Amino acid sequence: MSKLVPQEKYEKTKAFHFWRWLSGTKDPYLDHVEMKEQKEWKEEEQTIQDRMNERQMIHDAVYDMGRNKKQRLFHGIYVAVAIIFCFLLLVILLYTVSNLPPTGSPEKAVNNEVPERYIEKGLQETGAVNIVTGMILDYRAFDTFGESNVLFIATVTVLILLHYTKKDAAAKKEEANDRAFEPKNDTILQVCATILVPIIILFGIYVILNGHISPGGGFSGGAIIGAGLILHVSAFGFVKTEKFFTEKTYKIICFVALTFYCLAKSYSFFTGANHLESHIPLGTPGAILSSGLILPLNICVGLVVACTMYTFYAMFRKGDF
Amino acid sequence: MEILEWVRFMIGAIFILIGLCIFIIEVFGIFRFDYVLNRMHMAAMGDTLGIGCSLLGLMIFCGLNFETFKIIMIVMFFWIASPVCSHMLSKLEVTTNENLTEHCERRDDLAELERELEEEAKC
Amino acid sequence: MLVFQLILMGFLIVCAISVSFSKNLLNSILIYMSFSLIMSLIWVCLESPDLAITEAAVGAGVTSLLFFTTLKKIHAIKIEQEQEKKEEDLHE
Numbered sequence: 001m002s003k004l005v006p007q008e009k010y011e012k013t014k015a016f017h018f019w020r021w022l023s024g025t026k027d028p029y030l031d032h033v034e035m036k037e038q039k040e041w042k043e044e045e046q047t048i049q050d051r052m053n054e055r056q057m058i059h060d061a062v063y064d065m066g067r068n069k070k071q072r073l074f075h076g077i078y079v080a081v082a083i084i085f086c087f088l089l090l091v092i093l094l095y096t097v098s099n100l101p102p103t104g105s106p107e108k109a110v111n112n113e114v115p116e117r118y119i120e121k122g123l124q125e126t127g128a129v130n131i132v133t134g135m136i137l138d139y140r141a142f143d144t145f146g147e148s149n150v151l152f153i154a155t156v157t158v159l160i161l162l163h164y165t166k167k168d169a170a171a172k173k174e175e176a177n178d179r180a181f182e183p184k185n186d187t188i189l190q191v192c193a194t195i196l197v198p199i200i201i202l203f204g205i206y207v208i209l210n211g212h213i214s215p216g217g218g219f220s221g222g223a224i225i226g227a228g229l230i231l232h233v234s235a236f237g238f239v240k241t242e243k244f245f246t247e248k249t250y251k252i253i254c255f256v257a258l259t260f261y262c263l264a265k266s267y268s269f270f271t272g273a274n275h276l277e278s279h280i281p282l283g284t285p286g287a288i289l290s291s292g293l294i295l296p297l298n299i300c301v302g303l304v305v306a307c308t309m310y311t312f313y314a315m316f317r318k319g320d321f
Numbered sequence: 322m323e324i325l326e327w328v329r330f331m332i333g334a335i336f337i338l339i340g341l342c343i344f345i346i347e348v349f350g351i352f353r354f355d356y357v358l359n360r361m362h363m364a365a366m367g368d369t370l371g372i373g374c375s376l377l378g379l380m381i382f383c384g385l386n387f388e389t390f391k392i393i394m395i396v397m398f399f400w401i402a403s404p405v406c407s408h409m410l411s412k413l414e415v416t417t418n419e420n421l422t423e424h425c426e427r428r429d430d431l432a433e434l435e436r437e438l439e440e441e442a443k444c
Numbered sequence: 445m446l447v448f449q450l451i452l453m454g455f456l457i458v459c460a461i462s463v464s465f466s467k468n469l470l471n472s473i474l475i476y477m478s479f480s481l482i483m484s485l486i487w488v489c490l491e492s493p494d495l496a497i498t499e500a501a502v503g504a505g506v507t508s509l510l511f512f513t514t515l516k517k518i519h520a521i522k523i524e525q526e527q528e529k530k531e532e533d534l535h536e
Contacts, residue, residue: 132492133494215493215496215497216494216497220497223501223502224501227509230509309506316513317517
């Protein structure tokens, strides 16, 4: 934690007193409570060996298939139940599928009413020329919100599993070895990257901004921007990239984008459900600044996807930003 | 006017056919050669010359409009990215392969090589 | 156009089978990449360019990159080379 206030000044503040009381170093009734340093708990070699032997013995006794009748019975029942369950599931699923209306049947609501509505009134209601974008970011916006959240959760999981801040000698050596067979400062690649990276990122921004006019949108544009960032990293290394993209940047961008998405779409759904006017201008179809909320939502999704792609690569490669 | 259209079609078709022939040679070469550097040479040829020829044919079909500009951008992208790709792969091969001298000659001293090449040029 | 699509479908099946049957992990990643590219071509044929762009960028680009880094991280590529060497020694 970084402190803006120097240590001596910080010790006089109320926050410090509260924190001291909370962590138990000073009690208001008993005054200073000195924390004694405790000895490091060490197990003897013999006890470790004994414990392992014991565990192995118990394990052998329990899982001794040849002699243990109970275990064998359980194993047999387990296999039988698993097979029966699989077949039952198969039968239920097949039965359900056989009861569905056949693909392309005219009585299905998905085949007549829904697409009719989308195609006929899509442009008028959402303002997006590209019907697909109008569908995924207006009619079914919460699906896309869920997808963005899935990406965010995946990144968080990867951060939990692969992130480490401890840098001992072995880790540093491994990290240096990680780039042993790679171009550390390859001039040809660097010159190529200086030409290509801006073009790739610009193309990604173009795809995102034109999501409601031409094919494209947040996901594809975000993936393109992420690929450009990865190219930048592999050409210039993590030191250069850390100047504009760190863990903090990721946190801020993801938080702001997801929160804005949630609030904006909640507002629009609330007004739509209660038959209120949403006061969001739809604009003229075909212009870049049109179709209401779709453009900002596209930008949000694109930012989340680009950050996710880059973070995945950084985590897999180095375990740190 | 019709003759001009036919000429355009013929030129475009010839370019696309040349491109396709180069692609066929590329695929044949990739499976024919054994060593990595030889195979990569074939792949790089297809990526630059083959793509250039076939997209030039497409440009001639298309005429002069915005699509042509997009195709030119694609060609530029491939011509910048693909040779760099081959360069990186060959560098990786040279640095990691321990038995490199079995397949090809290796020169560490570049200055000497340049001197020799100059002498050969003089002769 | 239908013939072209059918040929692409055939490639798709060949790729899908050979991914699971190739012994080298690196090879299967490369075949997976080509699978994604063919899939994006099929999306273009089915008139959904949105999906085609996403498939090409994510499936062929970023996912295979992540696979490669993972293989490198778990030292799978190195081990395979050692195994090949051992097998060659056995054959000799």
